Amino acid sequence: MIASQISIFLENKPGQLAAICKALAKADVNIVTLSLADTADFGIVRLIVADHAKGCEALRAAGFAVTETEIVAVTVPDTPGGMADLMQRFDDAGADIEYSYAYSGPGGKAVLVFRFKDNAKAIAALA
Numbered sequence: 001m002i003a004s005q006i007s008i009f010l011e012n013k014p015g016q017l018a019a020i021c022k023a024l025a026k027a028d029v030n031i032v033t034l035s036l037a038d039t040a041d042f043g044i045v046r047l048i049v050a051d052h053a054k055g056c057e058a059l060r061a062a063g064f065a066v067t068e069t070e071i072v073a074v075t076v077p078d079t080p081g082g083m084a085d086l087m088q089r090f091d092d093a094g095a096d097i098e099y100s101y102a103y104s105g106p107g108g109k110a111v112l113v114f115r116f117k118d119n120a121k122a123i124a125a126l127a
Helices: 016-026 052-061 084-093 119-126
Strands: 002-011 031-038 042-049 066-077 097-104 109-116
Touching: 002 016, 002 052, 002 109, 016 031, 016 042, 016 052, 031 097, 031 109, 042 052, 052 066, 066 119, 084 119, 109 119
Parallel strands: none
Antiparallel strands: 002 042, 002 066, 031 042, 066 109, 097 109
16 A cells, blocks of 8 residues: 655764654654664654654644655555565566555564565555
């Protein structure tokens, strides 16, 4: 499934992630999953939230520069090898992955989140 992700570029200093979480909590927006990548000077927070539009609005109102990106989210069995078949399908389709993160969902399932150079190739591989 194609979903929307929120990305926020942050200065790497204490309190930044807490401020994001507080802004979303104040707006009553639940974080579904979060990924944080950092360097010495900056970080990129990637979020999927339960109410995308409301989450973007709350973060912008709190002063954050928000970027919206289409990602592909795929549910697989949360078992050894659950990701292997999927990765082979993407490889066979020539779907080039820019980045990925994952989380375990309910009922023995894992949700894998991908940003591809070409989402159409990835979606075709899933068909």
